[in-house]
Amino acid sequence: MHIMEGFLPFAHAVGWTLASAPFVAYGLHAVRKRIRDKPEQRMLLGVAAAFSFVLSALKLPSVTGSCSHPTGTGLGALLFGPAAMAPIGAVVLLFQALLLAHGGLTTLGANLFSMAVVGPFAAAGIFRLARSLKLSFAVSVFLAASLADLLTYVTTSAQLAWAFPDPTGGFVASFAKFAGIFAITQIPLAISEGLLTVVIFNALARFNPQELQDMKLLPTSELRA
Amino acid sequence: MKKHQNILLLLAVALLAALPLWLVEKPAPEADGKPVEIFAGADNKAKDLIGEIAPAYRPWFEPILEPASGEISSLLFALQAALGAGFIGYYLGVSVTREKMRRDAAKPQPEQQSNAG
Numbered sequence: 001m002h003i004m005e006g007f008l009p010f011a012h013a014v015g016w017t018l019a020s021a022p023f024v025a026y027g028l029h030a031v032r033k034r035i036r037d038k039p040e041q042r043m044l045l046g047v048a049a050a051f052s053f054v055l056s057a058l059k060l061p062s063v064t065g066s067c068s069h070p071t072g073t074g075l076g077a078l079l080f081g082p083a084a085m086a087p088i089g090a091v092v093l094l095f096q097a098l099l100l101a102h103g104g105l106t107t108l109g110a111n112l113f114s115m116a117v118v119g120p121f122a123a124a125g126i127f128r129l130a131r132s133l134k135l136s137f138a139v140s141v142f143l144a145a146s147l148a149d150l151l152t153y154v155t156t157s158a159q160l161a162w163a164f165p166d167p168t169g170g171f172v173a174s175f176a177k178f179a180g181i182f183a184i185t186q187i188p189l190a191i192s193e194g195l196l197t198v199v200i201f202n203a204l205a206r207f208n209p210q211e212l213q214d215m216k217l218l219p220t221s222e223l224r225a
Numbered sequence: 226m227k228k229h230q231n232i233l234l235l236l237a238v239a240l241l242a243a244l245p246l247w248l249v250e251k252p253a254p255e256a257d258g259k260p261v262e263i264f265a266g267a268d269n270k271a272k273d274l275i276g277e278i279a280p281a282y283r284p285w286f287e288p289i290l291e292p293a294s295g296e297i298s299s300l301l302f303a304l305q306a307a308l309g310a311g312f313i314g315y316y317l318g319v320s321v322t323r324e325k326m327r328r329d330a331a332k333p334q335p336e337q338q339s340n341a342g
Contacts, residue, residue, distance in 0.1 A: 002268050006284030007275060047316050053309030057302045060242045061264045065249040068267040100301050101288035102268070138230075160271060164278045174278060181270045192241045195234045200313070202231050207320035 001071070001114050001156040001182065002096065005104025012163045017109030020086070023117045027086035034080060041080075044204075044211060048076030049088045051200060055193060056092055056115075062185040070193035071152050074145030075200060077120035078127055079215060089116020114155035123148035137205075138198050146194030153182040153190075 055072030076085045096102040123144040130140035161175035252261045292298035
């Protein structure tokens, strides 16, 4: 989902930066407040960031014959709320943009918006919806994390289609082409991300039920399932 | 079942990652005999597609620092993954120990219950 450095027209680059900036600012505020209120959750915040670090470094092969990587933003979005992932995503994306020439500074805003805004908010919304439909905790986590991953890549496709509409087919034709590269490739990877997020949640729920309970993620009855 | 759930999930992830390596057939070399690259990055493919849709577009900014080679680049990616995995491992280790000590403190008599989660 990394749009490469310089590959968004100037107006789009500026626009996406302006669109992402308030999320990062509010997210920083939310994270600071959370750490002030509950300093014991600092480590867990580190885990959420670390999870995103690991997953976005793993470029996995997919059935389309190309490689892509998960985003790892679902975990943090469920633990700390979607806003918290914007500054965390910014750290991950800056690391990759500055050291790896993966993504870039001019496309940072657009990449932030897809990975650290759309993904986390989708994860939080889908999780809430799934829980209200009485789906089990694990299934809800799986759906939230995998669909958030997929929607991140759909967003990237839309961003590129908007910037580069097809000369004949316009936005729709262009979106279909970019989605063919990003979204289809991402399907098995999104499933992997969903499964891995369930794995880490299982581990967290087993050893830190108190902290998860404080976050009102798990109802008491499911704690020691 | 619950006990093995994580192992099964990790197996599924490994399968999902490995299966494409079998399923995707290597396309025939191009007319000029140059072999077609397979399992390249989707980001690069998108870049090529931009070139197709808007051939006149020129990127207007260059990466400030580019990894000197593929090896350096994979070094940095490995470093990124290692940092993340290291921290998660540390946190889980701390959590397991804390939980164990809490349980030991709660019931000093040995081997009373064995319901491990």
